[in-house]
Amino acid sequence: MDKSVLDEILRQVSKPVRYMGNEYNMVEKDPSKVLIRFAFAFPDVYEVGMSHLGMKILYHLMNKREDTYCERVFAPWVDMEQKMREKRLPLFALETKDPIAMFDFVGFTLQYEMCYTNVINMLDLAGIPLRWWEREEHHPFVIAGGPCAYNIEPLADFFDLVVMGDGEEVINELLDVYRQWKMQGGRRQDFLMAAAGIPGVYVPRFYDVEYNPDGTVCSIKPNREGISPIIRKRVVRDLDKAYYPETMIVPYMDIVHDRIMLEVFRGCTRGCRFCQAGIIYRPVRERSVPRLMELAEKLISNTGYEELSLSSLSTSDYSDLEKLVKQLMKRFASQKVSFSLPSLRLDSFSRELIEEMIKVRKAGLTFAPEAGTQRLRDVINKGVTENDLLNSARQAFELGWDTVKLYFMIGLPTETREDLKGIAELAKKVKQCYFDATLGQRAHRLRITISVASFVPKPFTPFQWVAQDTIEDLNDKIDFLKDKLRIKSVEFDWHDPRLSFLEAVFARGDRRLGKVLLKAWEMGCKFDGWAELFKYDTWLKAFEETGIDPEFYANRVRNKEEVFPWSHIDVGVTPSFLWREYQKALKGELTPDCRVRCWGCGITRLGGLCQ
Amino acid sequence: MRMVVKYAKRDRVKYISHLDLMRTLHRALRRAGIPVAFSQGYNPQPKVAFGPPLPVGMTSEGEYMDIVLDLEMNPKEFCHRMNSVLPQGITVLDAVAIDKSFPSLMSVIERALYHISIKTPVQSIEEALKDFLSQPVINITKSGKKGERTVNIRPMIHRLETVSQGKEVVVMEAVLSAGSKESLNAEQMVCCFLEFIGMEDDSHCFANIHRLEMFLYKDNAWITPLELGRG
Numbered sequence: 001m002d003k004s005v006l007d008e009i010l011r012q013v014s015k016p017v018r019y020m021g022n023e024y025n026m027v028e029k030d031p032s033k034v035l036i037r038f039a040f041a042f043p044d045v046y047e048v049g050m051s052h053l054g055m056k057i058l059y060h061l062m063n064k065r066e067d068t069y070c071e072r073v074f075a076p077w078v079d080m081e082q083k084m085r086e087k088r089l090p091l092f093a094l095e096t097k098d099p100i101a102m103f104d105f106v107g108f109t110l111q112y113e114m115c116y117t118n119v120i121n122m123l124d125l126a127g128i129p130l131r132w133w134e135r136e137e138h139h140p141f142v143i144a145g146g147p148c149a150y151n152i153e154p155l156a157d158f159f160d161l162v163v164m165g166d167g168e169e170v171i172n173e174l175l176d177v178y179r180q181w182k183m184q185g186g187r188r189q190d191f192l193m194a195a196a197g198i199p200g201v202y203v204p205r206f207y208d209v210e211y212n213p214d215g216t217v218c219s220i221k222p223n224r225e226g227i228s229p230i231i232r233k234r235v236v237r238d239l240d241k242a243y244y245p246e247t248m249i250v251p252y253m254d255i256v257h258d259r260i261m262l263e264v265f266r267g268c269t270r271g272c273r274f275c276q277a278g279i280i281y282r283p284v285r286e287r288s289v290p291r292l293m294e295l296a297e298k299l300i301s302n303t304g305y306e307e308l309s310l311s312s313l314s315t316s317d318y319s320d321l322e323k324l325v326k327q328l329m330k331r332f333a334s335q336k337v338s339f340s341l342p343s344l345r346l347d348s349f350s351r352e353l354i355e356e357m358i359k360v361r362k363a364g365l366t367f368a369p370e371a372g373t374q375r376l377r378d379v380i381n382k383g384v385t386e387n388d389l390l391n392s393a394r395q396a397f398e399l400g401w402d403t404v405k406l407y408f409m410i411g412l413p414t415e416t417r418e419d420l421k422g423i424a425e426l427a428k429k430v431k432q433c434y435f436d437a438t439l440g441q442r443a444h445r446l447r448i449t450i451s452v453a454s455f456v457p458k459p460f461t462p463f464q465w466v467a468q469d470t471i472e473d474l475n476d477k478i479d480f481l482k483d484k485l486r487i488k489s490v491e492f493d494w495h496d497p498r499l500s501f502l503e504a505v506f507a508r509g510d511r512r513l514g515k516v517l518l519k520a521w522e523m524g525c526k527f528d529g530w531a532e533l534f535k536y537d538t539w540l541k542a543f544e545e546t547g548i549d550p551e552f553y554a555n556r557v558r559n560k561e562e563v564f565p566w567s568h569i570d571v572g573v574t575p576s577f578l579w580r581e582y583q584k585a586l587k588g589e590l591t592p593d594c595r596v597r598c599w600g601c602g603i604t605r606l607g608g609l610c611q
Numbered sequence: 612m613r614m615v616v617k618y619a620k621r622d623r624v625k626y627i628s629h630l631d632l633m634r635t636l637h638r639a640l641r642r643a644g645i646p647v648a649f650s651q652g653y654n655p656q657p658k659v660a661f662g663p664p665l666p667v668g669m670t671s672e673g674e675y676m677d678i679v680l681d682l683e684m685n686p687k688e689f690c691h692r693m694n695s696v697l698p699q700g701i702t703v704l705d706a707v708a709i710d711k712s713f714p715s716l717m718s719v720i721e722r723a724l725y726h727i728s729i730k731t732p733v734q735s736i737e738e739a740l741k742d743f744l745s746q747p748v749i750n751i752t753k754s755g756k757k758g759e760r761t762v763n764i765r766p767m768i769h770r771l772e773t774v775s776q777g778k779e780v781v782v783m784e785a786v787l788s789a790g791s792k793e794s795l796n797a798e799q800m801v802c803c804f805l806e807f808i809g810m811e812d813d814s815h816c817f818a819n820i821h822r823l824e825m826f827l828y829k830d831n832a833w834i835t836p837l838e839l840g841r842g
Contacts, residue, residue, distance in 0.1 A: 010626055011668055016626040016667070016668075017626045017627050017628070017631060020623075020624075020626050020627070022623045022624065022698060022699060022700060023698060024635070024638075024639075024696075024697075024698040250635075250638055250698075252624070252627040252631040252632075252634070252635055253627070253628075253631055254630070254631075254634070300641075301642065301644075302642070303638065303642070304637075304638030304639060304640070304641035304642035304643075304696070305638060305641075306637070306638070306641065335641065336649050336655050336657075
């Protein structure tokens with residue numbers, strides 16, 4: 001690439017450091033000495049993508065291979081895109097600045113539905129034909145992984161293959177198959193056939209979808225010999241033995257999660273019924289304290305970060321948390337390294353633990369009661385009581401916090417006005433806790449933020465059958481809350497329900513949505529998750545022009561027998577368990593933590609051993 | 612102990628902001644195992660103070676920072692350890708121990724030396740510079756927190772002359788005010804000059820602005836912070 005053109009452009013765009021690379025611990029290799037060039041693509045801006053743990057793991061894992069050079073590429077912000085198109089500068093990888101169109105693989109990680117138009121836009125910027133059938137022998141294979149990959153159907157036209165499950169379990173097998181294919185010099189199709197033989201690899205073109213007259217899916221079947229009718233996700237069995245990077249790239253700019261991420265465990269045993277991550281990342285697998293200490297030691301000395309976050313879906317559930325935190329503090333507090341727990345649960349918030357953690361630095365505090373009443377929290381199996389919340393809040397205030405954030409969802413199944421009122425009641429009670437704890441001394445500093453998102457029914461959850469509330473309903477509920485939450489020291493913010501509506505459409509969408517995505521992108525949609533760039537009216541036009549009814553996907557109740565667009569994907573947890581959980585939800589029955597006893601979700605079939 | 616450190620910020624890192632650079636150096640200090648002193652309080656910060664910030668897009672061989680350590684350390688050892696953990700493009704050039712009473716770099720540094728390369732078809736650039744500098748007042752509009760204000764930059768240009776002229780690129784040397792008293796951004800001055808000779812503020816014109824050194828005034832002489840440290 002002409003570096004002087006890039007230099008000229010970088011002078012004119014906002015945050016040029018996004019496109020600069022050259023960070024500490026970036027991997028440098030001679031591209032002419034590798035067989036496989038892999039572009040790890042994150043379909044959002046640098047500061048979002050660089051905060052993603054999966055990328056850090058796979059980047060360093062792939063670069064351990066002598067035959068492979070993995071580089072990074074992010075979605076350029078709109079000003080950069082405009083300059084690139086003006087100067088005909090194709091999308092390039094940060095490490096070498098080489099165009100990704102000349103790579104062997106472009107691998108996207110799909111973290112949320114509203115990045116789908118960015119995937120298309122990045123392929124277009126790279127000069128890679130958008131749909132798989134338009135690509136020729138010399139083009140890269142465009143592949144995907146991540147939570148949204150479990151229902152890839154809306155993007156099935158754009159991807160050559162998709163990986164289900166823990167990427168570090170599959171990627172080396174995939175690269176080995178590719179290596180062999182490349183050295184033998186086969187055809188594109190031959191590689192895909194070989195790759196489809198790897199468990200957890202899904203090649204959408206090898207399956208045909210048939211539809212019923214009412215528009216629902218009738219069947220999804222392999223269209224050739226030797227292709228498995230079911231694709232089962234891959235699972236790392238032993239996290240202590242699994243690869244974890246001992247170094248991480250240290251960005252220059254302030255990224256969203258600018259700290260070391262130390263993954264203490266994967267999976268979650270809580271079984272919240274709205275939560276897709278809680279199902280698809282099963283079973284729970286913990287790292288041991290000695291292994292975590294070893295990793296922390298290396299990561300701190302190799303990155304120089306001042307903060308380390310103990311990551312997982314629910315870190316306070318870690319079996320040896322107290323031991324781990326004490327050891328970390330003992331070893332690293334003198335170096336002024338602080339520790340954070342990103343996902344604190346209300347019922348296991350130990351005062352001693354928090355006192356330990358704030359010795360170095362005090363981070364913000366967030367709670368997620370999710371629903372305003374006990375009845376609704378039972379429906380979603382949140383398993384948290386009002387007392388849990390209030391006790392935790394009081395302790396936090398006693399320890400000197402004066403800002404807390406509470407997350408809720410609206411539009412949950414069976415929700416009534418009472419449940420919404422409960423959100424405001426809870427806010428008032430938390431406020432009262434503050435006065436009790438501080439005797440009103442620091443009253444002017446108190447800030448309670450009530451953050452509300454609209455519920456999005458997701459595949460592979462007990463609520464995969466339910467209808468999402470309509471946008472009108474959700475807006476009414478927000479107005480109702482606005483009124484109820486006019487409380488001093490309480491701030492109310494909410495996500496745009498129109499965005500949640502589109503999320504719901506694509507989360508449970510099928511292959512027919514590919515043309516909507518393409519149309520919306522052609523009409524200028526991108527960065528849809530960014531409020532300032534979200535073009536809802538354009539989306540509606542795209543649905544209209546392609547003759548697709550979005551409400552069919554978002555606002556329709558499914559019956560028990562319906563074949564889902566993701567019915568051929570096996571995440572370990574069985575549909576019958578999910579249905580049972582759905583029925584229990586409607587009756588408000590709880591399913592306790594599966595550390596208490598096994599509820600037969602089906603994950604053990606994958607050889608998983610839950611603790 | 613306290614140390615003043617001279618470092619370079621080169622082409623590969625020229626787009627990182629001053630804030631980014633600070634963070635980068637803080638983390639490098641931790642990687643190098645330098646016993647930096649920390650401030651007290653809820654959010655302890657390393658005791659590192661910086662000289663006049665370098666605007667985004669410029670390169671430099673003459674940046675300064677001032678560091679307080681909890682333990683004694685040989686400045687040569689400091690340089691060596693830092694350079695083994697810095698990203699490419701940032702290099703520690705030198706360090707000297709200084710007295711605890713040494714004033715802050717921002718308050719003592721007054722001037723900075725630059726090499727400015729511009730692409731221009733204008734042949735008589737020396738003449739143009741003379742004309743430019745012969746103006747008694749050169750007003751520019753600065754936008755700050757209190758809105759826009761007009762500033763006369765002529766007194767902040769202490770030297771401005773060409774040092775080489777190739778076919779396309781002219782290299783100028785400039786000594787401009789820098790520091791907390793008054794400060795002139797070299798880029799703003801160049802824009803002002805380009806406008807004066809009737810060329811658009813055009814990115815095509817810019818090749819590079821490179822800072823070489825910074826100076827403070829002591830005992831009737833302009834000296835560098837390192838020289839001050841060495842007494």
